[in-house]
Amino acid sequence: xxxxxxxxxxxxxxxxxFATAQEITVAAAADMSAALPQLVDAYTKRTGQTVKLAxxxxxxxxxxxxNGAPFDVFLSADxxxxxxxxAEGLAAKETLYRYAVGRLVLWVPNDSPLDLSKLGMNAxxxxxxxxxxxxxxxxxxxGRAAAAALRxxxxxxxxxxxxxxxxxxxxxxxxxxxxxxxxxLVALSHALAPAxxxxxxxxxxxxxxxxxxxxxxxxxxxxxxxxxxxRFLQFLSSPEARSVLAQYGFTLTAGKPSMGExxx
Amino acid sequence: xxxEAFWLTVRLAxxxxxxxxxxxxxxxxxxxxxxxxxxFLVEAAVALPIVLPxxxxxxxxxxxxxxxxPLGRWWESLTGxxxxxxxxxxxxxxxxxxxxxxxxxxxxSFGAVDRTLxxxxxxxxxxxxxxxRRIVLPLSQAGLITGFALSFAHTLGEFGVVLMVxxxxxGVTRTLSIDIYDQVQAANYSSANRTALFLLVVSFxxxxxxxxxxxxxxxxxxxxxxxxx
Numbered sequence: 001x002x003x004x005x006x007x008x009x010x011x012x013x014x015x016x017x018f019a020t021a022q023e024i025t026v027a028a029a030a031d032m033s034a035a036l037p038q039l040v041d042a043y044t045k046r047t048g049q050t051v052k053l054a055x056x057x058x059x060x061x062x063x064x065x066x067n068g069a070p071f072d073v074f075l076s077a078d079x080x081x082x083x084x085x086x087a088e089g090l091a092a093k094e095t096l097y098r099y100a101v102g103r104l105v106l107w108v109p110n111d112s113p114l115d116l117s118k119l120g121m122n123a124x125x126x127x128x129x130x131x132x133x134x135x136x137x138x139x140x141x142x143g144r145a146a147a148a149a150l151r152x153x154x155x156x157x158x159x160x161x162x163x164x165x166x167x168x169x170x171x172x173x174x175x176x177x178x179x180x181x182x183x184x185l186v187a188l189s190h191a192l193a194p195a196x197x198x199x200x201x202x203x204x205x206x207x208x209x210x211x212x213x214x215x216x217x218x219x220x221x222x223x224x225x226x227x228x229x230x231r232f233l234q235f236l237s238s239p240e241a242r243s244v245l246a247q248y249g250f251t252l253t254a255g256k257p258s259m260g261e262x263x264x
Numbered sequence: 265x266x267x268e269a270f271w272l273t274v275r276l277a278x279x280x281x282x283x284x285x286x287x288x289x290x291x292x293x294x295x296x297x298x299x300x301x302x303x304f305l306v307e308a309a310v311a312l313p314i315v316l317p318x319x320x321x322x323x324x325x326x327x328x329x330x331x332x333x334p335l336g337r338w339w340e341s342l343t344g345x346x347x348x349x350x351x352x353x354x355x356x357x358x359x360x361x362x363x364x365x366x367x368x369x370x371x372x373s374f375g376a377v378d379r380t381l382x383x384x385x386x387x388x389x390x391x392x393x394x395x396x397r398r399i400v401l402p403l404s405q406a407g408l409i410t411g412f413a414l415s416f417a418h419t420l421g422e423f424g425v426v427l428m429v430x431x432x433x434x435g436v437t438r439t440l441s442i443d444i445y446d447q448v449q450a451a452n453y454s455s456a457n458r459t460a461l462f463l464l465v466v467s468f469x470x471x472x473x474x475x476x477x478x479x480x481x482x483x484x485x486x487x488x489x490x491x492x493x
Contacts, residue, residue: 060449131349136432138450164349164431175431179331180348 024228025052025070027061029077029215030135030168031102031142034193035248036075042244043235049228057168059139065090065220072223073232075215077102077169078141082218092226095219099236100250102213103188104145105202107176112183116203121153123203124162124183131164133175133184142169145210146185152209176200188249215250265458268435269443273420276351276439280358281416284366287359288411292370293396311364318361318424325357325429349431354439357425362415369414373407374400410474417470420463 028036033055040051054061054071062081065071066088074091076082079098085091106121108114114123124132135143143165150156166172169187176184177196191202217236219229235241242252295307313321329336329347340346347353377400385395401408423441430437432446440463447456 057449063449063451066451130345131431133431136446136449138446164433167427167432175348178327178348180326180346180429181431 022225022228023050023052024072024223024225024232025054026073026075026232027054027056027065027069027071028075029058029061029141030055030170031077031187031189031215032075033170033190034195035189035245035250039236039241039244042240043232047231047235049232051232055168055170057136057140057143059136059141060168063139068222070222071220072225072229073217073219075099075217076141077213077215078144079214079216080141082216085218085220089221091218091220095217095230095233097217097233097237098214098252099217099233100215100245101252102142102215103207103249103251104142104149104185104205104210104213105188105191106183106205107173107186107191107196107200107202108183109176109179109200110198111179112200114183116201120203121149121155121205121209124150124159125155129182130162131175131181131183132159132162133164133166133172133181133186135169135172135185136165136167140166140168140172141213142172142185142187145205145213148210149185149205192247192249265455265462266438266440266443269438269440269459270462272351272435272438273440276354276358277416277419279355280362280419281366281412283355283359284362284415285408285412288363288366288370288415289408292367292374295367295371296374297392310367313361314364318422319428321357321360322425322428325353325425329353329356348429349433349437351436353429354426354437357429358419358422361422361425362418365414365418366411369407369411370404373404373410376407377403406477409477413470413474417467420467420470 026036026040036053036055040053044050054069056064058076058078058081061069061071061074062076062085065074065085074082074085079096082091082096086093086096106116106123108116108123113128114126116123119126123129134146137143137147147156150159164175164181166175169190172184173186173190173196175181176186177199185205186202188202188204190196191200217233219226219233223229236245291310295303295310326348327333329339331337331340331346336346343352347356381399381403382395385399386392390398421441422439423445426437426439426442427445430439430442432438432442438446440459444456444459444463447453447459
């Protein structure tokens with residue numbers, strides 16, 4: 001009897017490994033940290049396909065992929081990093097696809113005295129703003145966008161000494177959400193996420209102030225589950241997925257902000 | 265090699281290990297001589313940073329000492345800024361992070377001092393404090409240096425706490441370990457390699473001093489017998 005139990009346990013163990021073999025792993029830009037779990041939930045419910053997620057700055061993920069990280073799909077916050085991977089033969093060119101356009105916002109906590117709608121980017125010059133969080137421009141497309149926007153408004157040099165740099169855009173958001181920084185240049189998707197929504201106000205940085213955050217997805221060449229990976233990418237363009245992405249402020253074209261966004 | 269990050273890291277490690285000598289000696293003294301029945305709880309608390317992930321400390325410094333907590337607000341009213349993203353913040357985080365690396369060698373060396381010497385000193389009319397200063401401390405030199413060197417080296421290698429509360433500001437909170445991380449993430453492997461190799465050599469040097477000291481002590485005659493001379 002005991003032997004039989006052990007055999008059963010062993011079988012179950014193997015069944016477990018077979019089940020995980022069908023899992024796909026998605027490496028995603030940190031600005032997707034709120035939207036993507038919701039998308040994956042819907043996808044798993046519909047298809048039974050389980051999806052594991054790894055978030056980070058797009059540049060960090062690109063570097064990890066170069067060094068053999070076992071990801072199947074890469075959702076970047078820009079188009080450049082996936083294109084580099086394609087050029088290096090690490091990603092499948094025909095799968096490259098723009099799944100969203102990201103937006104940069106200036107975010108302040110509720111207790112901030114600053115009137116963002118009146119001041120816009122110049123709010124950062126206020127003396128009450130001792131620290132401004134941005135993502136690392138070297139590895140995060142949102143960090144690059146933030147630096148470009150500060151230069152666009154001609155205030156980069158004035159605020160440079162007050163910048164604190166998050167390892168990725170989620171950490172930049174966390175710095176300002178926790179009140180350790182008084183303002184932050186973060187992703188609209190974070191500002192709209194439940195964790196931050198009611199804790200502060202935001203101002204959309206005009207689209208002409210920074211190079212567009214055209215976010216591209218790509219299937220990685222080393223993935224052993226090409227079909228499953230491609231199916232997941234297809235799902236991202238479905239109406240169901242698009243409506244979830246829209247909840248987090250992701251559009252498909254870099255158009256004008258919607259009415260609801262202006263009201264905020 | 266990023267010299268700004270290097271000097272910042274050395275300054276951090278020097279300040280933290282110096283403060284830990286000042287804070288660690290009284291704690292170690294108490295741990296060695298107290299007969300309180302719950303002493304083991306304090307010993308466990310002091311050892312916590314050895315097993316806790318640095319992210320726990322980073323999280324506490326960021327949130328519990330942030331501008332939303334009473335403690336953080338008190339600090340802000342005192343200094344005008346929060347602890348996160350400042351050098352002081354790194355010092356406080358590192359003090360917690362390296363505490364056991366100073367206190368444990370101190371306590372071990374205090375405890376190794378022959379108790380009959382303490383009794384002799386007391387019978388000759390010395391107060392416990394005088395005995396500690398004149399007998400225990402001089403006999404614990406190797407332990408004191410070990411604690412200082414270990415907390416120095418441990419702070420040099422600190423990463424998680426700094427990543428979470430530092431904000432990566434050049435000259436303020438960008439330490440060598442963060443610099444290496446940035447270089448690796450940006451795929452500047454040759455630069456990361458130089459800094460990493462440098463840290464490796466420095467750490468090895470410090471640890472060799474510690475182990476050499478514990479093997480041969482500070483005594484000149486035994487040093488003369490050591491294989492290095």
